[in-house]
Amino acid sequence: MRFLITGATGALGGAVIETMLKRIPPDSIAVLTRNEEKRLAFQARGLPAYQGDFDDISSLEKAMKEVDTVLLISAGDEGDRMRQLRNVVDAAKRVGVSGIAYTSRSLRDPDSLSNALMADHFATEDYIRDSGLRYTIFRNALYMDVIPLFVGKQVFETGIIQSAGMGKVAFALRKEMGEAIANVMLDEGCENKTYKFTGDSAYSFDDIASALTDLSGKEVNYTPVESAAFETILINKGLPVAMAGKIIDFNADIRNGQESEVTADLARALGRPPASLKEGLKILFGL
Ligand SMILES: NC(=O)c1ccc[n+]([C@@H]2O[C@H](COP(=O)([O-])OP(=O)(O)OC[C@H]3O[C@@H](n4cnc5c(N)ncnc54)[C@H](OP(=O)(O)O)[C@@H]3O)[C@@H](O)[C@H]2O)c1
Secondary structure (H helix, E strand, O other), X not given: OOEEEOOOOOHHHHHHHHHHHOOOOHHHEEEEEOOHHHHHHHHHOOOOEEEOOOOOHHHHHHHHOOOOEEEEOOOOOOOOHHHHHHHHHHHHHHHOOOEEEEEEEOXXXXXXXXXXXXXXXXXXXXXXXXXXXXXXXXXXXXXXXXXHHHHOOOHHHHOEEEOOOOOOEOOEOHHHHHHHHHHHHHHOOOOOEEEEEOOOOOEOHHHHHHHHHHHHOOOOOEEEOXXXXXXXXXXXXXXXXXXXXXXXXXXXXXXXXOOOOOOOHHHHHHOOOOOOHHHHHHHHOOO
């Protein structure tokens, strides 16, 4: 049984691979990267490592030879992401792998999202289901790891300003979702199932402010503002307009409850409760 992991050099892929390496030999875990140096580093650890790009179909087919199951870790938003994701599914089908797993997002209602970037995930899910390949879909919660990016490193001086209202997010640590993905892939294979990997509770930015206050002993407050006011704040801070727009869209989806669904799937796949907000923030802020 051989797996191919795309996004292997990324944070999520790294967590998947480290978990798999505890249970199966390195030559069962093929990896794909665009970066030759990183490819050589994997190869030195005994993993079949391929240089390849979602834009380069022949590189994908080469990496999938002798592979049973592909884990397609979604790419970022550079380039034509939909075409890239379809290339991987098409290559998997042509090469004849037995199953494909995909990292999507856990959102309540794909049809009423503010963040257009998220639509690609659901279009890719549909493309995979229509491909006839056996599949596993991992709908991941918003990474708890992004909280420092949202609130900023100066949070203990500035407090938190966002336009998410009192909307809640079922944050989970990226490392734990990677571990859970590896466990499902090793224990269950592709059984045409969809998992929603979320934390055990959902938290607002107000909850984050309280948790940071308790952990640091410094008072952190959350000030919710309207989208337009927040956009002005972000642009005045020097953020490019497009980036500010993405942050506003994330906040709108949070405010509208898109990110708040809690399931037990992650706890089940980990065999323990996932990290709580306070446990995660302790790690992420070094508190
Ligand atoms: N749930 C969430 O909150 C959340 C947050 C952020 C992102 N995401 C999604 O989850 C994915 C994984 O997260 P992460 O934190 O592990 O991301 P990451 O650390 O940025 O890693 C991204 C990976 O994508 C690979 N990649 C990018 N473009 C590629 C291409 N054209 N061809 C082949 N590989 C390509 C990179 O590989 P090489 O550079 O080695 O080629 C890298 O390993 C992200 O890409 C994004 O779609 C989810």
